[in-house]
Amino acid sequence: MTNMNFSREITSILSSLNWATADEEYTPILPPSEFETSNMKSERQKSRLNKRKAVNDHLFSTRRELFDGEFDG
Numbered sequence: 001m002t003n004m005n006f007s008r009e010i011t012s013i014l015s016s017l018n019w020a021t022a023d024e025e026y027t028p029i030l031p032p033s034e035f036e037t038s039n040m041k042s043e044r045q046k047s048r049l050n051k052r053k054a055v056n057d058h059l060f061s062t063r064r065e066l067f068d069g070e071f072d073g
Contacts, residue, residue, distance in 0.1 A: 015062045024067060028059065 020026050065071070 015065065017059075017062055017066065021059065021063060022066060 021028055
């Protein structure tokens with residue numbers, strides 16, 4: 001999609017999923033996104049975990065949107 005030079009207005013409403021994650025019976029194997037804060041050793045590690053959690057949340061949100069339907073595509 002990035003090579004098609006669509007405007008930000010168009011690309012902001014698009015979502016994508018890997019074919020495997022689009023199957024309702026597929027359960028993604030994701031690395032843990034939450035650890036005890038006492039085990040955190042650095043701000044870098046906290047930042048990485050926050051990014052991982054955001055990616056996981058986005059994946060599940062997109063899957064939920066797909067399975068709920070009510071979209072054009």
